[in-house]
Amino acid sequence: MTFAKWHRQTKTSLARGDVMGGMVKGVLSGTVLAILMAGISAPVQAGGILKIDDDHWISVGAGLRTNFTVAEDAAPSGADYSKDFDVDSVRLYVNGKMHRYIKFTFNTEKAGELSDIRLLDAIAQFEFSDTANIWMGRFLPPTDRANLDGPYYLGTYDYPFVSAYPAILAGRDNGAAFWGQVGKGKFKYQVGAFEGRREGSNQGDNLLYSGRLVLNLWDPEPGYYNSSTYFGAANILAFGASMTYQKDGAGTEANPGNFRGLTLDALMDRKLPGDGVVTLEGAYYDYDLDDVPDPSLVQGDGYLAYAAYMFPQAIGIGKFQPHVRYQKLNPDSGTDHERTDLGVNYVISGHDALISGIYSRDKFAGEEAANIFKLGVQLQY
Numbered sequence: 504m505t506f507a508k509w510h511r512q513t514k515t516s517l518a519r520g521d522v523m524g525g526m527v528k529g530v531l532s533g534t535v536l537a538i539l540m541a542g543i544s545a546p547v548q549a550g551g552i553l554k555i556d557d558d559h560w561i562s563v564g565a566g567l568r569t570n571f572t573v574a575e576d577a578a579p580s581g582a583d584y585s586k587d588f589d590v591d592s593v594r595l596y597v598n599g600k601m602h603r604y605i606k607f608t609f610n611t612e613k614a615g616e617l618s619d620i621r622l623l624d625a626i627a628q629f630e631f632s633d634t635a636n637i638w639m640g641r642f643l644p645p646t647d648r649a650n651l652d653g654p655y656y657l658g659t660y661d662y663p664f665v666s667a668y669p670a671i672l673a674g675r676d677n678g679a680a681f682w683g684q685v686g687k688g689k690f691k692y693q694v695g696a697f698e699g700r701r702e703g704s705n706q707g708d709n710l711l712y713s714g715r716l717v718l719n720l721w722d723p724e725p726g727y728y729n730s731s732t733y734f735g736a737a738n739i740l741a742f743g744a745s746m747t748y749q750k751d752g753a754g755t756e757a758n759p760g761n762f763r764g765l766t767l768d769a770l771m772d773r774k775l776p777g778d779g780v781v782t783l784e785g786a787y788y789d790y791d792l793d794d795v796p797d798p799s800l801v802q803g804d805g806y807l808a809y810a811a812y813m814f815p816q817a818i819g820i821g822k823f824q825p826h827v828r829y830q831k832l833n834p835d836s837g838t839d840h841e842r843t844d845l846g847v848n849y850v851i852s853g854h855d856a857l858i859s860g861i862y863s864r865d866k867f868a869g870e871e872a873a874n875i876f877k878l879g880v881q882l883q884y
């Protein structure tokens with residue numbers, strides 16, 4: 504597959520909506536109306552929080568990712584540089600608490616200019632203690648660090664293609680998870696059951712199971728999610744391992760196979776004397792489909808390596824963070840795909856406000872490498 508074909512297919516898939524869009528629009532309108540009505544009697548706190556007391560509150564936020572990309576041989580002619588302004592993501596975040604032990608999350612996503620607003624996260628969160636919590640609804644399965652970062656909390660702008668687990672939307676799936684932590688996040692465990700593939704090869708309606716263990720040797724990473732850089736706010740040395748399995752989760756109805764995924768990942772993110780921040784990240788992926796063909800999944804190995812350094816001196820309103828990332832996916836059958844990214848982040852307010860400039864060399868085996876230039880902007884509140 505040429506990069507031009509892959510580029511166009513990716514843009515098309517991101518632009519697709521579904522029947523959920525209309526329903527989400529109605530829910531979204533009702534949610535906003537409820538928040539406005541609550542604001543009449545509840546004090547508005549900083550950060551978009553409507554708070555009654557410690558056990559009754561609701562917060563509202565938003566996220567935006569947009570970019571300008573110039574890609575070699577990706578224009579409609581197939582021989583010229585494409586020049587595209589894209590809106591990668593627009594999100595509305597709603598979180599709340601209505602009981603000492605019960606919270607909820609409702610997030611939406613609009614990915615691509617032609618897509619409808621879609622349901623991203625909808626989580627009923629029963630959080631009894633640090634060591635025992637139950638989530639149920641739609642959210643990120645514990646497959647790997649990249650997935651639990653999401654695109655907004657990576658060390659560079661683009662999500663890695665070596666993280667190739669099945670998902671409904673943006674890494675999410677419907678299911679339930681039991682998770683907890685020790686030492687405020689020094690050690691974390693997560694185990695869940697999700698829908699995974701619900702048709703085709705999975706005629707027995709088998710669930711997808713995913714589990715993850717994380718050990719932090721320096722500062723803890725509290726909570727279900729994580730980040731791939733903390734910009735000096737924490738010193739992280741984390742080692743993670745994840746396993747994912749679904750019986751008949753690959754192949755076709757006539758030729759089913761089991762899906763298995765293994766990820767080993769590590770992160771070092773440390774503030775140095777003088778306030779510079781160095782970040783090193785690596786990951787290994789192994790996917791197995793029982794040797795059955797499946798165009799939507801991959802069988803093979805993947806690798807990722809990332810390094811960055813954030814300078815301590817502020818220039819203007821932000822700090823510069825040059826970085827490099829290499830990733831390679833080696834399918835057992837098909838075409839090897841590798842990519843090297845050289846970039847610099849201009850970090851204004853952590854993951855809430857940053858600008859990324861990136862040059863990428865993208866190559867499929869047996870083809871000429873494509874050059875890609877991207878300027879991405881990310882904002883969150």
